[in-house]
Amino acid sequence: MNAQAKLIYTARIPVRWGDMDAYGHVNNTVYFRFFEQARCEWIEHMGFRVSPEEATGPVIINASCTFLAPVNxxxxxxxxxxxxxxxxxxxxxxxxxxxxxxxxxxxxxxxxTVWMDMRSGKSAPLPDKVRALCDAARN
Incomplete structure (x- = not known):
């Protein structure tokens, strides 16, 4: 993680029985869903809707995960x-x-996370509210 990164949101998500795989622990793909859920909650917490019907909105262009211990x-x-x-x-x-x-x-x-114009498929400027919340987390 970047040393200058600042905490902007905390999510609590229950693990479901169906999240586990044949090895008896949460499947690796579910970790990405946990991160996605936190990201969506953060966006909605700022007052934006995560919906394809919006003119602009957030998408991710890459994602990674390092698995350190199994979750059960x-x-x-x-x-x-x-x-x-x-x-x-x-x-x-x-x-x-x-x-x-x-x-x-x-x-x-x-x-x-990239803010995108949903109609053109091209990037759009981050909304001022998103920028301000990210900047405020740094101060």
């Missing part, structure tokens, strides 16, 4: 979401995944 049902994951310096149309985000009640880091990830 039952549990509630805590996703801490961090942001870097906003660019013209994008902001880099990082994620830490913990289990509620534990200090151990189970996974960490990243995603570059």
């Amino acid at each position: 049902y039952p549990a509630t994951v805590i996703i801490k979401m961090y942001a870097g310096d906003p660019g013209r149309s994008s902001v880099m985000t990082w994620y830490e995944l913990f289990i509620e009640g534990e200090e151990r880091l189970y996974a960490e990830g990243a995603a570059k």
Whole structure:
């Protein structure tokens, strides 16, 4: 994670029985869904809708995850979401995944979030509110 990244949102997400795979732990693809859920909650928390019907909105252009320890049902994951310096149309985000009640880091990830014009498919300037919240987290 970038040393200048600042915490911008924390999500609590229950692990479902169906999130587990044949190995008896949460499937690796579900970690990306946890990060996605935190990102969507953050966007909605700012007053934006995550919907294809909106003229502009956030998309990710890359995502990564490092799996440090297996997560098992039952549990509630805590996703801490961090942001870097906003660019013209994008902001880099990082994620830490913990289990509620534990200090151990189970996974960490990243995603570059780009604001996009849904009609043209081209990047659009980050809304002032998103930029201000990312900047405020740094102060």
